[in-house]
Amino acid sequence: MLQGPISRADLAKVTGLSKQTTSEVVDKFEQQGLVRSVGRTSGNVGRTAVLYELSPDGGYCLGVDLGGTKLSAVIADISGKVLAEVTEPTDQRGGTVVLDQITRLTLRLARDLGIHPSRIRSSTIGTPGVVNPKSGAVELAPNIAHLGEVDVISTLSERLGGLVTVDNDVNLGLLGEMWHGCAQNVANVAFVALGTGLGLGLCANGQLVRGDNGAAGEIGYFPIGGDPWRSSVREQGCLEYEAGAAGIVRRYRQAGGAEVDGVRAIFDRMNNGEKLAAQTIDDTARLIAQAVAIVAVTADPKLVVLGGSIGARADFTEKVSAELSRLTPRVVEILPSALGNRASVVGALAVALNRLHEDLFGVAELPGALPLPAPKSGKERIPV
Secondary structure: OOOOOHHHHHHHHHHOOHHHHHHHHHHHHHOOOOOOEEEOOOOOOOOOEEEEEEHHHHOOOEEEEEEOOOEEEEEEEOOEEEEEEEEEOOOOOOHHHHHHHHHHHHHHHHHOOOOOOHEEEEEEEEEEEEEOOOOOOOOOOOOOOOHHHHOOHHHHHHOOOOEEEEEEHHHHHHHHHHHHHHOOOOOOEEEEEEEOOEEEEEOOOOOEEEOOOOOOOOOOOOOOOOOOOOOHHHOOOHHHHHHOOOHHHHHHOOOOOOOOOOOOHHHHHHOOOOHHHHHHHHHHHHHHHHHHHHHHHHOOOEEEEHHHHHHHHHHHHHHHHHHHHHOOOOOOEEEEOOHHHHHHHHHHHHHHHHHHHHHHHOOOOOOOOOOOEOOOOOOOOOOO
């Protein structure tokens, strides 16, 4: 991406197209309302040139983060500027009811913006688990009921229209951190998300690692932290059973802790000096450090980012880092997610925006994707 606005001559230099072809392409895009002129060059000797940038109303994209407890949806324009967003609890009935919820929130955001839903030309939905490329169902997602019984891709494509992508929420969290977070310009990075569930997104040499069945990164199934042969841990995995949010609360209560409504309350009690709460969190950090150590010595990332409602806490990251230093032969940098609970929806928006640009601006004669002016920096672009 280029930092716009840009002239036709400069665009020709970057793309490698002739000036005539570049001019024809820009004229076509301008007629379609995809780009607009925003003034002329100044301060140079000779004739001035018209500058162009993406037209904000040229098209819209949608990013959705479907989690076990909450659902977030964001609409942005073609330049990446966030225009509207909404977050609400995930409908616990799951399955098609959750897809109804995504559809309803999308229509609501479009209505609030005064745009027709058909103008949303690219949508990316992040979900727990793995998308089966054959059935379109989302598998290995125990925290959302009945999702594996629905063809998510076909259903949402029919309801939302345009380009629809469904991807693992942790992979999208990784892309979010690489786009607007703490992992920018890092080619080898691991993103470990710990909240309701546990998962890994891994980028090796600049490429997202997916595996043969798209299931790379399901580290909740690591056979550590408990008895991996117990039937009660099979569905969600041994490590997730012990280190996920429900597991943390369960272990705290089994150790004699008072009733709590979630992990946040255990952190609060730890910070207030309760030894049992501190021990529970320390034990969890030790489990996650073991998982990160396996990833570190297997994939050799330069950076490990901890995300999710639990992992992104700075106090928890410090504990994991301290434990990890005792497990691996070399120091691995660990940082808490810069985007926090917005990492996945930002990553979803990044993928949707990229697909929108490819769809709108792809030109067959180009040697590669047409580089377009990137959105100007500013808090209004991707709020965190």
